[in-house]
Amino acid sequence: MAVSAQLDVDAAPASFELAYRQFRARVLGWALRFCAGRADLAEDVAHDTFLKLHRDFARLDTDDLGAWLYRVTANEALGRLRRERSFSAKLARLFSGAEAAAPAADHDFERREESLLVERALTALPDKERVVVCMWALDGLAQRDIARTLALSEGYVSKLLARGQERLRARGWEVGDDA
Amino acid sequence: MTRDFRQALKRADAAWRDEAHGPMGARLDARLRDSLVPRRRFRWTDLGLVAGGAVVGAALVLWLLRPAPVAPPPALGGFEVAAAPAPATAPAVALASDSVRVDVDGTELYDAARQLRVTASAGTTLKREAQGVRLVNGQGVFQVAKQAQRPEPVRVLVEGGAIEVRGTRFTVTQGADGAGHVTLEEGAIDFRFPSGRVKAVAPGETVHWPEEAEELAPLPDLPPAPPPTVEPPRPPPARRVDTWSDFDRRLRSEAVLRRVMTLRQQSRWDECIAELERALELPDGAYGPGTRERLSWELGSVLTWQTKDVPAACWHWTIHLKTYPRGRYGLEVTRAVAALECAK
Secondary structure: OOHHHHHOOOOOOOOHHHHHHHHHHHHHHHHHHHOOOOHHHHHHHHHHHHHHHHHHHHHOOHHHHHHHHHHHHHHHHHHHHHHHHHHHHHHHHHHOOOOOOOOOHHHHHOOOHHHHHHHHHHHHOOHHHHHHHHHHHOOOOOHHHHHHHHOOOHHHHHHHHHHHHHHHHHOOEEOOOOO | OOEEHHHHHHHHHHHHHHHHHOHHHHHHHHHHHHHHOOOOOOOHHHHHHHHHHHHHHHHHHHHHOOOOOOOOOOEEOOEEEEEOOOOOOOOEEEEEOOEEEEOOOOEEEEEOOOOEEEEEOOOOEEEEOOOOEEEEEEEEEEEEOOOOOOOOOEEEEEOOEEEEEOOEEEEEEEOOOOOEEEEEEEOOEEEEOOOOOEEEEOOOOEEEEOOOHHHOOOOOOOOOOOOOOOOOOOOOOOOOOOOOOHHHHHHHHHHHHHHHHHHHHOOOHHHHHHHHHHHHHOOHHHOOOOHHHHHHHHHHHHHHHHOOOHHHHHHHHHHHHHHOOOOOOHHHHHHHHHHHOOOO
16 A cells, blocks of 8 residues: 555645645654654754755655655654754763753643653654654554655564564553554 | 553644644744745855955045146157247257257257256257267257166267266257267266267366367378289288277267268268278277278279279279178179279
């Protein structure tokens, strides 16, 4: 099954403004889940994703725009998380030696307990495992589609998914069988 | 108790979507608007444009503030007319691009290249030459600014030689007959005669030209005409005098030829022959190339056509042809020899 069909995207927009209006919430939502609910990071990811859309809109196949945005958001999230982790790690080493902080305290308190637990579980996962788990658990993508979206091999995606599920189980979550 | 992660995640995702519709979406709108508005970015060419504009502006200001151009004094024959006693009348007339005739007494001319100032009398003719300023005739008070760095002396050329000066004032008179004199008023000058002799002139002293006869080399007697069987004597061997400069040679050549021409015009043939023989007695280095041949031809011509002294002329042409076998005057010499019937 095609990724666009699973994402339930609308008709092709005629301009960047229409595309932005149509996909803004969806891209932000995808960015939030890939960033484990961190709004600041998710906003940066969405911003960069739409900048790319603006730059490439004229030569994009707008019929498949939802799938393109989903793929770009996932990859932007992975890149941003990697850079942020590297920068945070440097700061942490510089000032306290502790690992970078998880989501901000006031951000956590506004969540319901379950959401907080989910965010913590996602935050505990490595970036790639988190993105793969989200794609599998929320969007129901097959391992082959995940591999194509993230430009990874199917075997590697299978390994990432298995590891992520194992980590979640270790934290007391029921994950169910592989897709 | 274990919890279903997929269900919990979907609920959390729904909450995130709600968040995306709220202030987060508005912040993203503002950020994107800022990012997509085209901004003028700094480029190095901007700096170049600013600098170029500043330079052009400065040049414009300097051009506007430039001093008004000073009109150069009127130029006549290469001289500037520095002052004239009666401005309403034309003080001088240009005869050519390099010569001028002064019509008003006291007209002051200036040679800017040599920094030489002449206050000339009416009727004076001056000429700018490569070697100096020539006083063709008339009278002028010359004044040269003293300048230690001057590479060469300023020269005032007259019929009978040249006056070399580095900074002084003197009065020169040149007559139409070739004679003249210079009187030094202040400073020091050297008078260079065509013979190469240089006379230092002291203030108040006057030097006359042409050079006094007693100071010239004595005229040799004309050798007797040799018999036809005797081979004519060889011309004097060439003797190079390196101490004479090109300027000396040119000056001497011009002076001799002028005097010969003057004597010719006045039909003073004996004096003309004496002048030419005296000139030909000087060694080779005394003249520029071609001048000696010209003098020899002049002498032969006077002997042939004016005095008609056949033996002397034939003897002279024999020597001339031997000295200049492919001379410039070959045709004229052949015609003269034929007219004289020298072979008989």
